[in-house]
Amino acid sequence: MTEETRDQKDAMTPATLALEAASGRPQAPARRQGRVRWDLVLLIAPLLILVVAIFDVPLLNTLYWSTVDDAGNPTTEHFREFAESSAYMRIIWRTLVIALEVTAITAVAGYALAYWITKLGRRLRMVMLGLVVTTFWVSILVRTYAWIVILGNAGLVNRTLMDLGLISKPVQFLYNELGILIGMVNVLLPFLVLPLYAAMVRLDERLLQVAETLGASRLRIFWQVFFPLTVPTLAASCILIFILSLGFYITPAVLGGGKVPLVANMMDLLINRFARWEIAAVVSVVLMAVTLSLYAIYQWIRERSA
């Protein structure tokens, strides 16, 4: 009887990630030549050890599990089992597609929102940014359940629409793919809006003025000057969102009604229910390989276009 709702497994990666994306390309710190700053090394060491011990070593361990049998001998058996069942690859594929959909929706909605905020007066701007940031403070679990209150059959939206006579029976927002998309976009939106907003306000306005003086239409200024200048940040944020979406657990579990399994939910099934750690390890390794390849392609395109 699995009773308790899950931990916040897909709890947010710290907001710092978003801020990092905001600063665009990291600048190399000015550094005195030829001297190792041992005091700095010492200061960083605990963090480094923590990352290696808590993150990197277990990751290698996962790789190890996927390649040995119970007795510890090397085997390809688990990978073969993975390849023989169509279920695993299909779920990874489905997860990638949903992650892509989430990224696209977030990009369009988030870009518009960020752009709109830059056009507001100073006070209103603070209010809007405040509203975006507040979502970071509310637990993802609470936010996910809140959608049930809003979008459920007896929820606010459906009841209002029915009272207004616009629909005769409730619209099925939840317990399907749509529910998952709504929930995930909601969680991920700040990761795009904050960096984009930062990039937009930092943009050199004189460039736009020059374009205007030269007689460009507003639409042309936007597409030919403004938008291209924000593309690097947009792309970086999109990659971040895409990668974060791959690991979502609660949102699909709660808002998907158990009908749209994604990778994290499959992992839960394999580890917590069936105790099949080897297969779960194979799935992790494959997912990691796919993600890293995608990231490599992205970097390659970026460097070529730069």
Added chain:
Amino acid sequence: MRKSLGNLSWVCAVAMTAWSSQAVAQNAKELHIMDSGGEYADSLDKCVNAPLLKSDGIKVIQETPGGYAKMAAQAKSGVITNTVTDGPTGDMYRQAAEGLLEPIDWAKLNPEPMFEEAKNPNGFGASYYSTIMAWRSDAKPPQNFVDFFDTEKFPGKRALPDYPEFVLAFAAMGDGMTPEEVSKGLDLDRAFKTLERVKNDVIWWQSGAQPAQLLKDNEVQYAIAWSGRVLGQEGVSSTYNQGMLDISWWTVAKGITDDQRDMLYKWLRLQTNAEVQKCLLDFLPYPGPSPELEKIVTPEVLKTFPTSAENKKVQWLMPGQWWYDNAKEVEKRWNDFKLLQ
């Protein structure tokens, strides 16, 4: 600046040492258990854990959820922290067959009177529960599981357990198997045939409290749920008819220390007390295994027991052995069905 940093690290080091030695001291009297959590965990805290802390100074630490996979993982790691888990009959057979369990020394445990069937060599029968059908009181009431899975005559969505052992037998009955047949073992083909037929109208639940909530929110009109979670819920009707009766077991991890066992047996013995079982009933209506219990509760409460004579005769017992024998096959087919839908 550097000096103050150094001082700070000293303070931290001292604090850490103090904290860890304190943790060690506490360990001596801590009993770690795993269970399904929620209201069940609350009931254990109030009715069992608190009295035990008072009488014997044993502090019980709960971890949720427990179950077969957690026990297997713990055995694999070789560090036995959690002494016991709860789970259904099938789980107990599976753990026993894989050598994860320590048999219960009933002579040493020395329980107060309890039903014989709850004294398994591999498990301590903690409570009786049932898996039954429930529906919104304003929906057309189904009589049996053929009705329940008939989405044409009984339109609406269904909330079904996301656990094969709690849904497949009913699905097989939806295809016409009788309770007598499924209590011996089920035809998986017929079970999955039913699920394939209705899957577009299903919301799968994982947490026991979900089905009642989904019914109340009108997200679903029909549900299969654990008895304690739907009985007495406003606007929700249910019947024990064709329900699946089972015992929830405490199973003990192999490799626990003598100290852990002593504490654990004290904890289990306390649960054989009828008054303690009555106290647990205030949280969830799952009766314990004491024959005295029926005598000290009111007739209204007795009527809700899955084990009351009237309710027991319309139900059937979960075939734990069958679930164990077919675990691999069930896992594969369930996986394919759930992951490929």
